[in-house]
Each structure stands twice: as structure tokens, then as C-alpha cells.
Amino acid sequence: MPDTPAPPPAEAEIAALRAEIDALDDAMHDLLMQRAAVVARLAGSRAKGQGSPLRPGREAAVLRRLLARHSGPLARERVVRIWREIFMASTAIQGPFSVAAHAPQSAETRLARTHFGPITPIRVHPTPARALAAVSDGEASVAVLPAPAETDQAESAWWARLDVPRLQVVARLPFIAAPSAPEALVVAPVPPDPSGDDRSLLLIEAEADAPRGRIAQALADAGLAAGAVLVLRAGEATLALAEIEGFLRADDARLAALPWARRTILGAYAAPVAGDAP
Numbered sequence: 062m063p064d065t066p067a068p069p070p071a072e073a074e075i076a077a078l079r080a081e082i083d084a085l086d087d088a089m090h091d092l093l094m095q096r097a098a099v100v101a102r103l104a105g106s107r108a109k110g111q112g113s114p115l116r117p118g119r120e121a122a123v124l125r126r127l128l129a130r131h132s133g134p135l136a137r138e139r140v141v142r143i144w145r146e147i148f149m150a151s152t153a154i155q156g157p158f159s160v161a162a163h164a165p166q167s168a169e170t171r172l173a174r175t176h177f178g179p180i181t182p183i184r185v186h187p188t189p190a191r192a193l194a195a196v197s198d199g200e201a202s203v204a205v206l207p208a209p210a211e212t213d214q215a216e217s218a219w220w221a222r223l224d225v226p227r228l229q230v231v232a233r234l235p236f237i238a239a240p241s242a243p244e245a246l247v248v249a250p251v252p253p254d255p256s257g258d259d260r261s262l263l264l265i266e267a268e269a270d271a272p273r274g275r276i277a278q279a280l281a282d283a284g285l286a287a288g289a290v291l292v293l294r295a296g297e298a299t300l301a302l303a304e305i306e307g308f309l310r311a312d313d314a315r316l317a318a319l320p321w322a323r324r325t326i327l328g329a330y331a332a333p334v335a336g337d338a339p
């Protein structure tokens with residue numbers, strides 16, 4: 062029998078660790094196949110009804126639960142990346158999915174790509190109205206649009222004209238908080254689903270000269286905790302867009318306490334989660 066020299070210790074160690082990784086890959090693949098089969102059962106049961114299979118609130122709740130139990134060398138951002146792809150894979154099992162984006166800063170396309178994954182078709186439209194029309198016409202599943210900003214003019218303020226409740230804001234990107242980075246909103250032809258820690262967008266039509274301070278005070282007096290309040294002077298009216306803590310519903314008694322009758326909930330989204338400490 063020819064002598065087969067023993068592999069050097071370093072190579073033996075690598076081979077042993079890779080064998081462990083191979084076994085884990087098999088176990089993970091088995092679980093992914095099992096998960097996909099459960100998703101197929103969910104789709105087959107038709108319990109979710111017609112329309113978009115996407116449930117951004119449920120996705121956020123799953124990610125928050127996993128991040129709360131997370132430990133070890135795998136970065137939180139990477140956990141989110143891996144699960145984003147799993148969510149999109151299970152969405153694809155339930156039906157076709159595509160995105161209509163309007164991306165004046167191109168950041169919106171990057172945010173959409175990061176959130177909805179590299180395989181999801183994303184078409185960029187020249188105006189917010191065209192992106193929203195693509196969703197209304199059933200050409201796209203969701204629209205990704207620039208988040209409302211204080212600098213918005215009447216023309217760029219797509220949120221002031223959103224066809225609610227047919228179209229609603231269902232998510233805010235990015236889900237991992239990135240201070241002072243551009244943000245985008247996701248609009249879908251379905252209502253948002255609560256994630257357990259949400260913020261809602263409330264549009265108020267006030268009188269032409271309504272001061273911002275009075276609007277903020279009225280919200281506080283009604284018991285609505287508002288973050289930023291954007292104000293758009295639009296001819297005879299002042300449009301105020303407030304981000305309200307919590308998942309606001311149309312029958313919320315606090316809304317009735319506001320001094321303005323024209324108020325519209327544009328939708329809601331999961332509060333972002335913290336990323337990895339720098």
C-alpha cells in the first residue's frame with residue numbers, strides 16, 4: 062500500500078470546518094424548502110384574499126423578532142439582507158411582483174433595489190404620477206417615491222394628491238435607520254398592515270394662513286404624538302403632513318378632536334430598526 066501522507070494540520074482544520082459548514086448549508090436549505098412549502102400553502106389557501114401578497118408590517122415584525130434574539134459575529138444589517146431576499150422569494154411564490162419607482166435623486170432606485178432585491182423588476186418613471194398610475198393600472202405591484210420633504214413644491218408633492226384609500230403608503234425605506242440618508246415611501250393598492258411599532262401619515266387641510274405652530278399644537282391637544290409636520294401652502298389652503306406615532310385608524314376618536322374636518326390618513330409604516338453600532 063502506497064503511503065498517503067497526512068494533510069498538513071492547517072488544511073485538515075479547514076476541511077473539518079468546511080464539512081461543518083456543508084452540514085449547516087444542508088440544514089438551512091432543508092428549512093428554506095420547508096418555509097417555501099408553507100408559503101405555498103398560505104398562497105393556496107387564498108386566506109390572504111386577492112391583491113398584493115406583500116405584507117410589509119408582517120415582514121417588519123419578523124425582522125424585529127429575529128434581531129431581538131440575534132447575537133454573534135453576523136452583522137444585523139446582513140441578517141436583514143438575507144431575510145429581505147427570503148421575503149421577496151416568498152412573495153414571488155405567491156404571484157408576480159414588480160416596482161414602479163420615481164427617482165429624482167436616484168437614491169430611490171437604490172432604496173427600492175435594496176429592499177425588493179436584485180431580481181424584482183423595477184421600472185423608473187419620469188414623474189410620481191406616472192409611477193402611481195402604473196400601480197393603479199396593475200402594471201406594477203407597488204410604487205417607490207421620494208419621502209415627503211419640506212422643500213416639496215405643489216408639483217412634487219405627490220402625497221398631497223394620493224388617491225386614498227385606493228392607494229396607500231405601506232412602508233418607509235430604508236428599514237434600517239440611516240440618519241440623514243435619503244428616504245422613500247412605498248405606495249400599494251392595499252392598506253398597510255400593522256407591525257406592532259408603527260407610524261402613520263396624516264394629511265390635514267387647514268386654512269390658508271394656518272401657522273405651523275397652531276397645527277402642531279392642535280395635534281398635541283388631540284393627543285396625537287407627531288414627529289415632523291411638513292407644511293405646504295397651496296392657494297386657498299394649507300396642507301400639513303404629520304408623522305403620527307402608532308397605527309392610526311380612521312375611526313380613532315383623537316381625529317375627531319382636531320379643528321379641521323379635512324383630514325386623511327395616507328397610510329402607515331413600520332418604525333425603522335437600529336443598524337449595527339459603528
Ligand SMILES: C=C(O[C@@H]1C=C(C(=O)O)C=C[C@H]1O)C(=O)O
Nearest residue numbers: 114115116119120147148151152
Ligand atoms: C408569507 C407571507 O407573505 C409575504 C412573505 C412573508 C415571509 O416570507 O415571511 C411575509 C409577509 C409577506 O410579505 C405572509 O403574508 O405571511
